[in-house]
Amino acid sequence: MNTTLTELHLKHNQLGEDGGQAIVSALSVNTTLTVLDLGGNELGEDGGRAIASALSVNTTLTKLDLGDNQLGEDGEQAIASALSVNTTLTELHL
Numbered sequence: 001m002n003t004t005l006t007e008l009h010l011k012h013n014q015l016g017e018d019g020g021q022a023i024v025s026a027l028s029v030n031t032t033l034t035v036l037d038l039g040g041n042e043l044g045e046d047g048g049r050a051i052a053s054a055l056s057v058n059t060t061l062t063k064l065d066l067g068d069n070q071l072g073e074d075g076e077q078a079i080a081s082a083l084s085v086n087t088t089l090t091e092l093h094l
Contacts, residue, residue, distance in 0.1 A: 003032055011065070012040040020047035020069075027054040027061070034060055039067040039093065048075015055082035055089065063091040 015023065020043035027033065043051070048071035055061070071079070076094065083089065 001026070001029065006032055007035040008033060009035075009037040010041065011037050015041040015043065017042075017044045017046045020044075021050045024050040024054045027051075028057055030058065031060055035063045036061060037065040038069065039065045041069055043069040043071060043075075045070075045072035045075040048072060049078045051075075052078035052082040055079065055086045058086070059088055062088055064089060065093040067093045 010023070013019075015038070020038065020041060023036075023038065024047070027036065038051075041047075043066070047069065048066075051064075051066065052075070055064075066079075071094070079092075079094075083092070
């Protein structure tokens, strides 16, 4: 696992749901990343729910861009719920 990377910008890389879930798996255990830009990657509702799960346990991320990802109502609601336990995120772009 990388222990020095603090920012990751992957905007408009067509990650899709599978790619997004792979990034989210890493985010769940990452302890150094503070900025993550996943805008425009078509993550979908499943990606939104996966991100919510990671946000529930991640303690370092402060800025997250998820704009233009078609997260759907379920994905966005899951993220909103995760924010009730996340104490580090200060900026979120949907």
